[in-house]
Amino acid sequence: MAAKDEHYAIETFSLTKIFPDWWGRAKVIAVDGLDLKIRYNEIYGLLGPNGSGKTTTLKVLLSLLRPTKGRAVVLGGETRDTKISAQIGYLPEESYLYKYLSARETLDFYGRIFGLAAKVRKSRIDTLLEMVGLAGMANRPVGTFSKGMTRRIGLAQALINDPELLILDEPTSGMDPVSTRQMKDLFLQLARRGKTILLCSHLLADVEDVCDRIGILYGGRMRVEGDVKSLLQHSDEKQIHTGPISNDVLGQIERLVRAEQAKYEVSSPMDKLEDFFIRTVTEAQEQKLPTSGAVSTGEIGGFLAEGEQTSNILDRLVSAPVARESESQPGSAETAEPEPAVAEADQDTDLLEQLTKSSTIPDRRDITTATEPVETVVDDQEDVNRDVLEKLTGGTERQDTSIDKSGPDQPGEDKDA
Amino acid sequence: MHSVWAVAKNTLAQAIRMKVAVIIIILLVILLPLMSVIMVGDGTLLGKLQTFVSYGLSLTGLLLCLLTITVSTFTLTNDIRQMQLHLVVTKPIKRFEILCGKLLGVVILDILLLSVFASVIYCLTLLIPRLSKAGADELAGAGREFFTARVSLSADVDEDKIDMLAKQAYEKLERSRQLPESMTKEQILSELRGRERTQAQAVEPGAQRVWEFENVRLADPNEMLFVRYKYEVSVDPPDYRVYGTWLIGDYRQIQYGLGDWESPVARIERSELIRQFHEFEVSAEVVASDGYLALIFANNPYLNMTTIIPQEVQVLLKTGSFTGNYIRAVLLILARLIFLATLGISVSTWLSFPVAVLICAVAFFVGTINGFVLESLGVLDQTPNIIYNLTLRPILWLMPRLDGRFNPTHYMISAEVLSWRFLGQVYLMMVFVKSVFLLIFGIWIFSNREIAKVVV
Numbered sequence: 001m002a003a004k005d006e007h008y009a010i011e012t013f014s015l016t017k018i019f020p021d022w023w024g025r026a027k028v029i030a031v032d033g034l035d036l037k038i039r040y041n042e043i044y045g046l047l048g049p050n051g052s053g054k055t056t057t058l059k060v061l062l063s064l065l066r067p068t069k070g071r072a073v074v075l076g077g078e079t080r081d082t083k084i085s086a087q088i089g090y091l092p093e094e095s096y097l098y099k100y101l102s103a104r105e106t107l108d109f110y111g112r113i114f115g116l117a118a119k120v121r122k123s124r125i126d127t128l129l130e131m132v133g134l135a136g137m138a139n140r141p142v143g144t145f146s147k148g149m150t151r152r153i154g155l156a157q158a159l160i161n162d163p164e165l166l167i168l169d170e171p172t173s174g175m176d177p178v179s180t181r182q183m184k185d186l187f188l189q190l191a192r193r194g195k196t197i198l199l200c201s202h203l204l205a206d207v208e209d210v211c212d213r214i215g216i217l218y219g220g221r222m223r224v225e226g227d228v229k230s231l232l233q234h235s236d237e238k239q240i241h242t243g244p245i246s247n248d249v250l251g252q253i254e255r256l257v258r259a260e261q262a263k264y265e266v267s268s269p270m271d272k273l274e275d276f277f278i279r280t281v282t283e284a285q286e287q288k289l290p291t292s293g294a295v296s297t298g299e300i301g302g303f304l305a306e307g308e309q310t311s312n313i314l315d316r317l318v319s320a321p322v323a324r325e326s327e328s329q330p331g332s333a334e335t336a337e338p339e340p341a342v343a344e345a346d347q348d349t350d351l352l353e354q355l356t357k358s359s360t361i362p363d364r365r366d367i368t369t370a371t372e373p374v375e376t377v378v379d380d381q382e383d384v385n386r387d388v389l390e391k392l393t394g395g396t397e398r399q400d401t402s403i404d405k406s407g408p409d410q411p412g413e414d415k416d417a
Numbered sequence: 418m419h420s421v422w423a424v425a426k427n428t429l430a431q432a433i434r435m436k437v438a439v440i441i442i443i444l445l446v447i448l449l450p451l452m453s454v455i456m457v458g459d460g461t462l463l464g465k466l467q468t469f470v471s472y473g474l475s476l477t478g479l480l481l482c483l484l485t486i487t488v489s490t491f492t493l494t495n496d497i498r499q500m501q502l503h504l505v506v507t508k509p510i511k512r513f514e515i516l517c518g519k520l521l522g523v524v525i526l527d528i529l530l531l532s533v534f535a536s537v538i539y540c541l542t543l544l545i546p547r548l549s550k551a552g553a554d555e556l557a558g559a560g561r562e563f564f565t566a567r568v569s570l571s572a573d574v575d576e577d578k579i580d581m582l583a584k585q586a587y588e589k590l591e592r593s594r595q596l597p598e599s600m601t602k603e604q605i606l607s608e609l610r611g612r613e614r615t616q617a618q619a620v621e622p623g624a625q626r627v628w629e630f631e632n633v634r635l636a637d638p639n640e641m642l643f644v645r646y647k648y649e650v651s652v653d654p655p656d657y658r659v660y661g662t663w664l665i666g667d668y669r670q671i672q673y674g675l676g677d678w679e680s681p682v683a684r685i686e687r688s689e690l691i692r693q694f695h696e697f698e699v700s701a702e703v704v705a706s707d708g709y710l711a712l713i714f715a716n717n718p719y720l721n722m723t724t725i726i727p728q729e730v731q732v733l734l735k736t737g738s739f740t741g742n743y744i745r746a747v748l749l750i751l752a753r754l755i756f757l758a759t760l761g762i763s764v765s766t767w768l769s770f771p772v773a774v775l776i777c778a779v780a781f782f783v784g785t786i787n788g789f790v791l792e793s794l795g796v797l798d799q800t801p802n803i804i805y806n807l808t809l810r811p812i813l814w815l816m817p818r819l820d821g822r823f824n825p826t827h828y829m830i831s832a833e834v835l836s837w838r839f840l841g842q843v844y845l846m847m848v849f850v851k852s853v854f855l856l857i858f859g860i861w862i863f864s865n866r867e868i869a870k871v872v873v
Binding site: 019059062063064065066079082083085086088090092094096097098100101105109110112113114115157161 | 426427434500502504505506508509510869
């Protein structure tokens with residue numbers, strides 16, 4: 001496929017979008033000279049405060065808006081080309097679905113637009129409804145759904161075509177923690193199976209959990225961009241996790257640390273409220289307590305997971321080895337971001353493997369267990385990471401500081417700063 | 418095509434959930450059977466049938482036109498306003514496919530509703546004679562004058578002669594310096610032409626007028642032919658009635674006194690109301706073997722004191738069935754619905770819902786009087802008025818023609834045949850030229866439009 005010959009799934013060149021007033025005078029610069037590069041098979045998080053130009057960027061990428069200057073290339077072409085748009089799944093920020101259509105009719109409508117054969121369409125609709133937990137509400141009009149349920153059916157329509165590229169605007173907004181966790185797992189699994197995901201979100205924890213790289217927009221310009229770990233990791237501080245140890249051992253450790261004249265702090269780890277909540281809900285679901293809400297299986301849709309069921313390029317990628325193609329492509333190192341240490345990369349791969357185990361295990365308890373490693377790893381640096389992200393998005397002065405931090409990794413960003 | 422069909426199905430689903438659609442359907446379901454009972458016309462069976470079919474088709478046509486305008490303007494503007502289109506256009510569907518799908522959905526809705534309600538009117542029309550207490554004569558009359566389709570022959574007015582007379586009258590006024598200063602030459606000539614035309618049709622007491630027809634061919638010589646006309650008068654009689662004497666046959670026999678007449682000449686004498694259409698039947702034997710037929714109207718000075726102007730004199734010959742004619746009349750309504758659907762979709766690509774509805778409603782109502790408007794502005798057609806030629810004229814051309822010959826009830830009332838040829842011409846002009854032009858214009862706008870554009 002031509003698109004795969006290109007190095008980037010999404011690439012913008014000095015992309016600028018200016019909104020005019022009624023008289024045609026430039027009034028708001030929503031996006032200002034944006035050079036965005038998102039590799040294939042990458043989960044990229046686009047962050048920024050309200051009005052920073054995230055959604056406008058997505059709309060330009062999707063040809064809902066024309067750029068005032070510059071251009072955007074998606075999967076090697078323009079999204080107005082139906083061959084390109086056939087490979088894209090888009091979940092908008094708000095529910096842009098027809099309220100009078102039922103969940104099944106909604107998916108059928110979009111399936112027909114994609115030209116799916118009746119048999120394939122029916123099979124995918126059933127699978128997706130099951131996957132997003134709306135199988136019991138398949139014939140209910142979308143207008144009667146809660147926000148979370150609307151997001152679920154929105155995600156299902158974005159996946160109906162088994163897309164190469166997923167563009168998600170606030171995908172977890174309005175969803176409960178269990179659904180959020182399931183959706184994050186789904187993103188990771190999709191990425192593991194070769195999809196590229198561009199994700200816009202205000203929920204920094206979600207972005208942090210799933211994204212390989214992030215970019216932070218402010219005033220329509222890219223302020224910071226880079227690998228999540230390299231941006232957030234404090235290389236000058238260390239954390240040690242242990243099992244139960246005696247006070248004597250603690251005292252010895254403290255003495256050793258003091259000898260190095262380093263800061264020393266000891267505390268017992270706490271569960272995250274999210275983990276606690278998920279555990280409680282999972283127990284209730286296991287007891288089959290009645291609910292009128294959505295109940296997802298947590299499983300990835302068969303057509304998304306099983307390469308042998310379909311034969312398009314996406315599924316060939318799905319059945320390909322887990323290792324990222326773009327990272328292994330010769331020549332890709334020329335433009336690739338600096339790679340993290342090998343040990344960290346291995347650790348990531350293991351982590352993803354553990355996270356995506358849920359797709360093959362139907363039992364809900366197992367799904368929760370499978371997702372726990374996310375919490376364990378994130379927990380270690382959670383406070384530090386949140387602080388950094390908040391600093392990055394907090395204000396101009398703080399942003400400058402953050403930009404300085406990321407300087408060595410992102411030489412191109414100094415200009416923006 | 419699968420994308421177009423998906424959008425069409427969705428549009429149909431959207432339309433039948435609209436309150437206005439439900440209200441119109443309920444109104445028609447209630448009113449049509451009610452009308453078939455309460456409408457009596459002039460008290461005769463023929464009058465009842467004519468009134469019911471006329472009002473039934475008009476009401477159905479009007480309500481479906483209003484529904485079409487509402488649905489066609491709503492479907493796209495609502496999708497843009499509610500942003501559903503923001504998602505649809507990101508899928509592999511061309512902009513023109515969206516518009517075509519929307520149009521197809523509205524047209525399918527029109528076809529469904531029109532089929533249902535036209536069938537209801539048709540069934541009720543067939544039922545009325547069976548449920549009425551009309552005698553055999555009345556039933557036979559209804560069969561001859563209503564449940565049939567007749568071709569209409571009109572005698573051409575000699576426009577060249579009228580034009581010449583008008584110019585002579587103008588020159589006379591010019592020589593005597595009596596030309597009105599407030600009017601242009603074209604306006605004066607137009608007035609004079611109208612006066613000469615009326616004068617040519619006028620029959621003073623004691624005078625007569627002849628209308629001649631050629632190639633009058635009947636499929637069956639035992640059939641009856643019908644003469645249809647109405648009277649205008651210079652001065653209204655006290656009882657608003659005039660006495661007309663009609664001779665129908667081969668006028669040449671009378672004019673040149675050709676021995677024995679080859680064909681009979683019928684004589685009809687009737688006292689009738691002015692400014693209303695009247696009709697009488699005569700045997701087809703009056704037609705000469707070479708297809709010649711003349712109508713002679715005599716203004717009897719002993720019975721009338723006023724000048725009578727017989728107008729719209731037609732000879733009607735049976736040429737088809739009521740059912741065929743009814744189907745063509747319904748198809749004529751469908752043509753206007755398709756035009757309005759295309760107009761609605763086209764203007765809603767760049768206008769908001771209220772403005773688009775307003776424009777479509779104006780187009781519809783201008784269409785219902787378009788003949789009158791065009792006639793009124795006919796004078797401007799003959800002048801090199803650049804502003805008129807570049808603005809009003811193309812707009813009027815684009816407007817639908819819904820009155821006169823383009824009104825299906827006109828054919829149903831008079832049982833005049835609505836020919837396939839004329840229907841084809843209407844479809845060619847209204848659907849394949851005007852509607853396609855509007856659709857292409859809409860597609861061009863829509864394809865270049867930023868769907869998510871924000872004006873700050």
